[in-house]
Amino acid sequence: MFTTRPTLQGTFGMVSSTHWLASQSAMAVLEDGGNAYDAAVAAGFVLHVVEPHLNGPAGEVPIILAPADGEVRVLCGQGPAPAGASIEHYRSLGLELVPGTGPLAAAVPGAFDAWMLLLRDHGTKPLAEVLRYAIGYAEDGHAPVERVGEAVETVRELFENTPEWASSAEVYLPGGSSPRPGELFRNPALAATWRRLLAEAAHDDRVTEIENARRVWSAGFIAEALVRQAAVPTLDTSGRRHTGTLTAADLAAYRASYEAPATYDWNGWTLCKAGAWSQGPAFLQQLALLPDELPAYGSADYVHLLIEGCKLAMADREAWYGDTADVPLTELLSAPYNAERRALVGAHASHELRPGSPDGRTPLLASAATTVVDGVYAMGTPVAGAGEPTVAKSGATRGDTCHLDVVDRWGNMVAATPSGGWLQSNPVVPELGFPLGTRLQMAWLEPGLPASLAPGRRPRTTLTPSLALRDGVPVLAFGTPGGDQQDQWQLHFFLAVALRERVRGGLDLQGAVDAPNWHNDSFPSSFFPRGIRPGSVTVESRIGDEVIEALRERGHDVTVGEPWSEGRLCAVARDPRTGILSAAANPRGMQGYAVGR
Numbered sequence: 254m255f256t257t258r259p260t261l262q263g264t265f266g267m268v269s270s271t272h273w274l275a276s277q278s279a280m281a282v283l284e285d286g287g288n289a290y291d292a293a294v295a296a297g298f299v300l301h302v303v304e305p306h307l308n309g310p311a312g313e314v315p316i317i318l319a320p321a322d323g324e325v326r327v328l329c330g331q332g333p334a335p336a337g338a339s340i341e342h343y344r345s346l347g348l349e350l351v352p353g354t355g356p357l358a359a360a361v362p363g364a365f366d367a368w369m370l371l372l373r374d375h376g377t378k379p380l381a382e383v384l385r386y387a388i389g390y391a392e393d394g395h396a397p398v399e400r401v402g403e404a405v406e407t408v409r410e411l412f413e414n415t416p417e418w419a420s421s422a423e424v425y426l427p428g429g430s431s432p433r434p435g436e437l438f439r440n441p442a443l444a445a446t447w448r449r450l451l452a453e454a455a456h457d458d459r460v461t462e463i464e465n466a467r468r469v470w471s472a473g474f475i476a477e478a479l480v481r482q483a484a485v486p487t488l489d490t491s492g493r494r495h496t497g498t499l500t501a502a503d504l505a506a507y508r509a510s511y512e513a514p515a516t517y518d519w520n521g522w523t524l525c526k527a528g529a530w531s532q533g534p535a536f537l538q539q540l541a542l543l544p545d546e547l548p549a550y551g552s553a554d555y556v557h558l559l560i561e562g563c564k565l566a567m568a569d570r571e572a573w574y575g576d577t578a579d580v581p582l583t584e585l586l587s588a589p590y591n592a593e594r595r596a597l598v599g600a601h602a603s604h605e606l607r608p609g610s611p612d613g614r615t616p617l618l619a620s621a622a623t624t625v626v627d628g629v630y631a632m633g634t635p636v637a638g639a640g641e642p643t644v645a646k647s648g649a650t651r652g653d654t655c656h657l658d659v660v661d662r663w664g665n666m667v668a669a670t671p672s673g674g675w676l677q678s679n680p681v682v683p684e685l686g687f688p689l690g691t692r693l694q695m696a697w698l699e700p701g702l703p704a705s706l707a708p709g710r711r712p713r714t715t716l717t718p719s720l721a722l723r724d725g726v727p728v729l730a731f732g733t734p735g736g737d738q739q740d741q742w743q744l745h746f747f748l749a750v751a752l753r754e755r756v757r758g759g760l761d762l763q764g765a766v767d768a769p770n771w772h773n774d775s776f777p778s779s780f781f782p783r784g785i786r787p788g789s790v791t792v793e794s795r796i797g798d799e800v801i802e803a804l805r806e807r808g809h810d811v812t813v814g815e816p817w818s819e820g821r822l823c824a825v826a827r828d829p830r831t832g833i834l835s836a837a838a839n840p841r842g843m844q845g846y847a848v849g850r
Contacts, residue, residue, distance in 0.1 A: 257840040258847075260756055260763040267836035267849035268292060269823035270657035271307075271734060274395060275299040276838070278386035279659055280848045282378065289665040290318065290375040291383055293657060294368045297671055298387035298447075300655045301687065302440065303395055305425075305676045306404035307734065308655045309687045310443075311362035311479065312673025315527045316371060317514060317720040319727035321664035325720055327514045327527045329711075330367025332360045332507055333576070334693055336708045337498035343698050343706065348491060351694045351706065353781030354678055355489025356482070356497025358691035360712055364671055365470050367509035373463040375665070380454065380462050384447050391686070392444035394437030398844045401438070405431035408677045417487045417494075420681040421688070442686030449474065476504040478684045487680060490781055499689070514720070517541060517586055522751065523722040529703075530576040532779075533717040534585065536740040538566035541591040542598075550752050551769070551796075553803030559748075560773050560790055560809065561598040563741055565607060567776040572608035572616035575703025576711040584611035602808035604788040606776060619697045619704075619777065654716065654734035658825040660834050666827065668718035668730035670739075694781045715779050719743055723829075729760065731824035733839070737779050738772040742820040745770050750824075762824045762837035769796040770819035786810070793819045817841045825849075 261267060266283035270276045278299045279292035287295075293316075301310050308314075314330040338360075343351060352358050372383060405412070405425045412422035424440055425431060432438040453473060454465035469475060483497035514525035517537035524540065526533030542562040548554035573580055584590055594609050608616035654672035659665075673690035681688050695713055696706035704713040715736045721729040729750070733742050749765035756764065771792040778784050788810040792801060795816045805811050823845060825836045836847035 256763040256767045258763055258837070260759065260761060261836045261847050261849050262757060262759060263834050263850040264662060264832055265850045266292070266659070266661045267825045267834045267847065268296065268657070268659050269825050269836045269838045269845070269847040270296055270300070271655045271821060271823065271839070271845045272300060272303050272398070273844060273846035274303050274390065275657060276846045276848045279657070281386065282383065283661060287378050288376065288663060289659040289661040289667050290371050291378040292659045292661070293667045293669055294372045294376060295383040295386050296657045296659070297368050297669060298384055299390060300657070300671055302387050302390045302443065303397070304401070304655050305687070306401055307653060307675060308671040309674025309676070309690070310365050311687055312671060312690045313360070313363040313692055313714065313716065314367050314669055314671040315531060315714065315716050315718055316367060316667060316669040317525055317527070317718045317730070318371070318375065319666040319720055319730070320375060325514055325525050325722070325727065326511050328367055328371055328509060328511055329527065330363040330509050331530065331692070331711045331714050331716070332363035333709050333711045334360055334696065334706055335498040335500060335503040337500065338693060338706060338708055340698050340700055340706050342498065346495060349698060350781055350783060351696055351698060352489035352491045352495070353694050354691055355487045355495055356485070356499065356679060356689060357489060357495045358694045359483060359497050359499055359679065359689040360692040361499065361503050361507045362479070362674070362690060363507065363509060364673070366467055366507065369463050369467050370509045373460055379459050380466055381451050384451065388444050388447050391440045394439040396435060397432040397438045399434050400842070402431040402433055404677060411488070415488050417485055418680045420683040421676065424681050424686060425676055440686050442683070446475065446685045471507065472501070472505045475685060476501060478682050479504065479689060482680065482682045482689060485680070497689070515582060520751065521724060523725065524747070525720040525722070526717060529574040529580040529582050530711045531714050531717050532570055532574065532737070532740055534574065534582055535566040535570045536717065536719065536744055537586055538569060538591070539563055539740070539744050541586050541588070542566065542595050544595065547752070550749070551800070553800045553807070556771065556796070556800060557602070557804060557807055557809070558598065559744065560771070561603060563744070563773060564603055564775045565594050565597060565609070568606050568608040571606065571777055572618055573611070573703055575705070575713050577703050580703060581611040581614065600807065602788050604775070606785070617702050619699050619702055653736050656718065656732040656734055656821070656823045658730040658732065658823050658836070660730065660825040660827050664827060666720065666727050666730045666825070668720050668732050670716040670718045670732050670734070672716050672734070695779045713779070715739055717743070719747070721747070726829045727827070728829065729824065729826045731822060733820055733822045735821065737774070737776070741772045742770055742822060746820070746822045746824070759828055759833060759835050760826050762826060762835055766822045766824065766837045766839055769793045771796065772819060791819065793817065821845060823847070
C-alpha cells in the first residue's frame, strides 16, 4: 500500500506531534535519558512557541498516560469557569452567547499546572532541562510555518487598530510584518517569562522546584499579570468591550487533577478517553453503535454508516455531556441503548438532531441551536479570531489545536492534546508574551443544560486524546487537532488500524493516518457562533467519485475538499510481545512529523 512516509519502527523511543521541532525536542529529551513524560512536557512547551496560533501556556491540555508499571489515567488540564462567570452576569451584559474572543471567554488556565503535575509525578528531569528547548526557540528564534503568519494576517486590522490589542501587534507584527517562513521569529517576552519563573522557583530538589513553579504561576508574578489583563476592557466578537471574570483567587485555587478514563471494549481492544467533561465518550459511543458486521472498508456503505452513527453520538453529546455528576455514561455506552439507537440508522442521511433517552430521561438541548438560517442552524456570523478555525467550506484544513504522543523504551506511553490561549484569542499579556484563552465559549448561557456556564464547572471541551489497550495491555496512543472533528477523524483512523492489514509485522499506523478522511457538521458547533450544517459531509476528493456520488444519492450534502485536507493524526504504538515501538504522523499541512529509533 502506498503511504506518504513509512511507519517508523524501533526499540528506543518514538515521538509524533503536529510540529517537527516539538517532535525532535521530545526525542532529544529521550536521547538524554529522559522518559516519555519528560519528553512530552518539553514538546508541549515547544508547541507554545512554534504553534502560537494553535495553543499557548494559558490554554488547556487533557493528557492520557499509561505508565509501564501502572494503570491508565487521565490528567485533566482543563480549567473551570471563574467564580464570577455566571449566566446571570453574562446575560446582564446583553449576551446570548459567550464571546469567541476576549477576557469574558477565559476559563482558569489549566495547561501549565497539568504539565507540571505530569513532570513532578512521572518525569525524571529538572524543570530547566525540559524548558530549555522552548526558551531557546523563543529567545533565539525559529523559522515559522506558513500558517502562523496566515493566522496573524486574519487579525492584522484588530491588532493594529484596536488599542488593547496593540501588545499582540508588538509580538506578532514587529516592524509591521507578520512571521514569515524562512526568517527567524522570536518571542523574547515569553523566553523572559520562563527564565524568571526558573529563577524564582530554583531549588536543589526537583520536586520542590516544580512545586515552586506551580506557585509562581498560580500566585506569583504570572498570576498577577493574568489578572491585570483580564480586567482590561477588550473588544471581542460581540462587537463591544468587556472585562473578564478571572481573579487571583481563581488562579490560586486551581490544581490539575487525575481521574479514571472512560473506557469501551471493542473486538479485543479497550479504548480510553477523558470523561464526559470532554467529547471523548462520543468516540466510544460511535464504536458502541457499530454493528457486528461492517460493510467493506472505505465503501459508500461504510462511510454512510460511520457518518450516521457519528450524528447520533454527537446528538447525545449535546444533550448529555458536561462537567456534571449525573451524566448517564454507563447507559449511553450500554449494549441495549446502542442497539435501540443503531436502529435509527437508515438507508438515507438524517438531517435531524436526534438525542436519545437513556434510562427514560428527557434529553435537553440548547434552544440557541433551534433557529435555521439559510439551511444552517446558527446564532451569529463568524468573526475573525472567533473559536477554533477548523475546516472551511472548501474543506481546507486551517488548524486549531496541537497533539503529541510519546512512547519510551521502558513502555511508558502518553497522548496529549494542547490547545487554547491562541494568539488570536486575547491580547498578549505584555509582561508575559502570551494571551489568555477562550474555552468558556463552549458553555451555553442557558440554565439547566449539562454544558451550561456555571462557576467552578469545566467547559465541555473538544480536546480528546486517545489511548488503546489490546487484551488489557497499552499498545497505541493517538489523537488529532480538529475541534468537533477530533473524534470523527480519530474513529476513522482507529478503524483503519484495526481493520486493515499490518506492515512489517506491526500496526499500519502511517497507512491509517494517510487514508482518506471526512467529517460532518450535523450538530451544534462547540465554538462561537455555534452553527450547524444539517446533513453536511466534507470529504477528501481522494475518497473517490463513486463513493461521493453514492453518498449524495443517500441524501448527504457533500462538500468535496482538497485531496489532503481532513485530519491531522499523530500516533505511537508498542508491541508488548516484542517491545518494538512504532510511530506515524500526518503529512497534511506539511509540518507534523514522527521521529524515533
